[in-house]
Every structure is written in structure tokens, then in C-alpha cells.
Amino acid sequence: MKPIAVWLTRRDALPLGHRLAAGLDADLYQPWLNAGETPRELFRRQFRLHRQWVMVTAAGIAARYLDGLPESKHQDPAVVVLDEAARFAIPLLSGHEGGANALAYAVARLTGATPAVTTATEALRPLTLGIGCRRGKTADAIEQAVTSALGHRTLAEVREIATIDLKADEAGLLEFCTRHQLPLRVIARADIAARAWLGQPSAWVQQQVGVDGVCEPCALIASPRGQLIVPKTALDGVTVAVVEDRMTQLEQD
Incomplete structure (x- = not known):
């Protein structure tokens, strides 16, 4: 199992998912292939098995998947949300400690997205x-x-x-x-x-x-x-x- 994972919510994003998985040397999750459990159940079970996640989905969907999972900025995996059009890469969780800010820039370099970093240290x-x-x-x-x-x-x-x-x-x-x-x-x-x-x-x-x-x-x-x-x-x-x-x-x- 690799440190980075790419999560897709729709089949339409599969070409983008393959590009990210190859460029980041990441595991690629296609939840529609797991008939035995819901996508959210699969994500929650796998969440702490990776140190960093790129979720190709809407920010609202990512927030619902993450509901109840974060515990500490020093322990939580990093999460970056990327829309399916690869316009914005948003560090959603563990920007500094988990490396989500750096991951957002890596995603941006692969896709042409804009890294939308919101942590105060960068803003200053x-x-x-x-x-x-x-x-x-x-x-x-x-x-x-x-x-x-x-x-x-x-x-x-x-x-x-x-x-x-x-x-x-x-x-x-x-x-x-x-x-x-x-x-x-x-x-x-x-x-x-x-x-x-x-x-x-x-x-x-x-x-x-x-x-x-x-x-x-x-x-x-x-x-x-x-x-x-x-x-x-x-x-x-x-x-x-x-x-x-x-x-x-x-x-x-």
C-alpha cells in the first residue's frame, strides 16, 4: 500500500485519476468496483491506511466523507480536493503537518490546476x-x-x-x-x-x-x-x- 491515494467518485474522472496515480506514485481507488460496501464505507475504512489523499470530487462531498474522521492535525492524513475539471487543488486537511499544501502544488504541477492554499502562514x-x-x-x-x-x-x-x-x-x-x-x-x-x-x-x-x-x-x-x-x-x-x-x-x- 502506497503513502498517497487518489480517490474518485465518478467514472468520468478515470483518465485524470490515472494521470494523478502515475505522477504521484499513488494507489487509485475506484469505489464503484467494490460492490460489497458503499463508497463512503470504503473510504472510512481505508482513510488511515494512507498518509495523503487526493480526492477528485466536490468539496462538499469530501466534507461529508470526512465527517467524524479528523482527530488531530499532528496525526490526520493530508487531504487535497481536486475538482474533476482540474481547476483548483484545495488542501482541506493537514495543510502543514500532513503536507497537504505541498501535495496541492504537486497536483497543480501535474494537472495545471490552481493551488488554493488557505492556511495563515502562507497568507502572511x-x-x-x-x-x-x-x-x-x-x-x-x-x-x-x-x-x-x-x-x-x-x-x-x-x-x-x-x-x-x-x-x-x-x-x-x-x-x-x-x-x-x-x-x-x-x-x-x-x-x-x-x-x-x-x-x-x-x-x-x-x-x-x-x-x-x-x-x-x-x-x-x-x-x-x-x-x-x-x-x-x-x-x-x-x-x-x-x-x-x-x-x-x-x-x-
């Missing part, structure tokens, strides 16, 4: 970094570029890193994110191409990637209500942009 980190880099850049090179771009700000203020889908497997970028325990948000090229450009377009990036730029649009897409406080800065083949969430007047009140 106002900065999103957009990063682009040439192939083979090391984690140290990326860290130097990030430090230069941040100036007097610190990595402790950074909520997430955003990059283009072509860089989803960039070893140096992944190592940098792991080193600082920062989630990596992957933005599809089509979404970047559809977003109005703010800074100076890059002919090299357009030729190599097919979009006008990477770091600025990635950061702004990941933080749609944020303000670009550091436009694209380049250092040794690494580009970084910094976007800051600004509290609305309603939040301040």
Missing part, C-alpha cells in the same frame, strides 16, 4: 517570485540571482516560486525550492502567451520558448492581485521578478 508571506533560467543553471546560481533581486527583502517573505511549464523539471530550480521549502507553481505557456506583457519583451525568449518573457508574467499570474515591485532582473542566465500582494482596504479594516 506577501511575495511571489517569477523565475526563468537557462538550462542547467545550478541552485546556487539561482539563489544568487534571487538574493540580488530581493535586495533588502528576505526569502522568509516569499510564498511561492512561479515558472513556465518548460522549467517544471529544471534540476537547479527544484533544488533551490527544496532547499528553502518553497512550493513551485508551474504556469502553462498558453496562459503566459495570453497575458498582456508589462516589461521589455525578450527576443531570445520569444525565439526559444514562444512567449515574450517568463519571470514577470509567471509571477503576476501566480499572484493576480499583486503589484510588480521588482521588474525582470537578470544575473548570469537567471531572471527574477518580484510581485507583492497588497492588502485591500477591506482586509485592513
